[in-house]
Amino acid sequence: MLISKSIHFKYENLPPFDLPDLHLNPGDELLVLGKSGSGKTTLLHILGGLLKPQSGDVIIDGTSIYSLKGNALDKFRGEKIGIVFQKPHILSALTVMENLQIANYFVGKNKQNTIEKNLMELGISDKKSAKLDTLSEGEAQRVSIARALANEPKVILADEPTASLDDENAENVIRLLKIQAKRLQAVLIVVTHDQRVKNHIANQLTIGEVYR
Amino acid sequence: MNLLKLSWKYLIAKPLNTSLNILLLALGLAIITVLLLMQDQFENKMTKDAVGIDLVIGAKGSPLQLVLSSVYHIDFPTGNIDLEEAIGVSKNRLIKNTIPLGMGDNYQGFRIVGTNHDYLELYAVSFAAGSPWKKPFDVVIGHDVATKLGLQVGDTFVGSHGIGSASHDHDEHDYVITGVMEKQGSVVDQLILTSMESVWFTHDEDHDHALMELPVTTTGFPETTEPREITSLLVQYRNPIAAVQLPRFINSRSSLQAASPSFEISRLFELLGIGVTLVQGLAVIIIVISGLGIFIALYNSLKERKYDLAVMRTIGASKGLLFRHILLEGVLLTFLGALLGLLIGHLFLLILVVNYDQGAIAGLRADVFLVEELYLVFFAILIGVLASLLPAWNAYRTDIAKQLTK
Incomplete structure (x- = not known):
């Protein structure tokens, strides 16, 4: 389902990263721990098809994603990979519902039912026509999860999803991510340095010390 | 979305x-x-208003003013010309047809223009009601005049002296509307048309009531025993040579001026x-x-x-x-x-x-x-x-x- 092989990445003027090889099956969970600057986010961007590594392969659902060109990669990302960021990044000009519909539109699908169901399960179906500035942090983060799930992805990547949330919301968010990943039989990778998340995901990987 | x-x-x-x-x-x-x-x-x-008018002859002054006043009825006339002189010019062999115009009065800002039935023909006027004038003080009114002032056939009104706003009224004689023209989309929509005679009689000091009952001239110049004046003359050329010779010929005479609408308008x-x-x-x-x-x-x-x-x-x-x-x-x-x-x-x-x-x-x-x-x-x-x-x-x-x- 998700395989990464001998990934080597280097930013200009910084020492290179060599990122661990991964092999995850549908429904697997992985918690990636590490201090800031350890390359966690870089790893996530590489796995999410946002940042092309100097060498190595990322294979999702049988496709080597960096062999895809331009629009094909964007569409593949939209369809197969759901990404949740530390900050919610809701498109400010759109309502909650439109934020989710636009994700459908970008990959040429219409999954209104899925959207409605996700909103229900995430407990924000009453916020459908709200805009970003009327949502609380926790609600906004749940919207961003709903958006990541809008196209029923095969891989869910979460970058510090709980960092700006209080204990209760953090707990909720991680629980929802797990439930949804299970339901979709998707690979869930959470990158964090948040100790509160540790107890929820058993499969853990610490980067930064060895690979830096 | x-x-x-x-x-x-x-x-x-x-x-x-x-x-x-x-x-x-x-x-x-x-x-x-x-x-x-x-x-x-x-x-x-x-362009539409000037169709069929090759030349305007009137009193000396600005040629543009002459064209604006006699063809488009927006400026003041340059003055009047002697009827005899106008008749003399109109006999020129280069001229096919002439239409005399007499101006000077208005009703509620709409110009009263004295002319003959040729003017109606020039603009191919058709009537929504009534018929052209036959006697002095019969008038026909343009479509816009009728709708804006709410006038119809049979109504009477008193003209005022002047082109734009009123100075004094000519209250000795009422004008009688005998016809209302259909919308033409041209300058006649804004005009009150009548016979040359009406314009003359309005301005006369003493009134010969017998004259008022005689039929008016419908084409050419009215016959008259008194010295009369008209404001201008609309001219149609007989042939293209006229365009070269006629204006020069007329302008060389001291009292008259000729102006070509197309030339003045492009200017x-x-x-x-x-x-x-x-x-x-x-x-x-x-x-x-x-x-x-x-x-x-x-x-x-x-x-x-x-x-x-x-x-x-x-x-x-x-x-x-x-x-x-x-x-x-x-x-x-x-x-x-x-x-x-x-x-x-x-x-x-x-x-x-x-x-x-x-x-x-x-x-x-x-x-x-x-x-x-x-x-x-x-x-x-x-x-x-x-x-x-x-x-x-x-x-x-x-x-x-x-x-x-x-």
């Missing part, structure tokens, strides 16, 4: 900025629209042209500024929106889609501006026409649409494309990973 809706949402997320840009562009385009509409209609109307448009060009220049400057405004607005908003754009990429939007998204925003803005501009232009003309129901503006229509207006819309869209090209290119190049880690 689609791209159009997405662009629209981002536009209305900044209502003040958006409406300012739309309004600015609309203003520039509205000015051009009004100019286009007025120019087109003026030229049409001016008038040349004079007006400078003003029109000036206003056009102003409109273009406004449009360029609005284009610049749209460019700056998009360019600035892009700085705040790079994050949004990066997020769109992570949820599946391609580079090309973001390019089109920004481009569409600019085009949408200018398209709306163009529509609003056309609307304002037409409304402005409508207000102008409604408020000035007499004179040169009257007879213009605000509900006429020109092909040029379609070009204006395309022009506006082109501005939208130009203004949003660079911002769209920047959106295209957005580096997702870099934006997201900022």
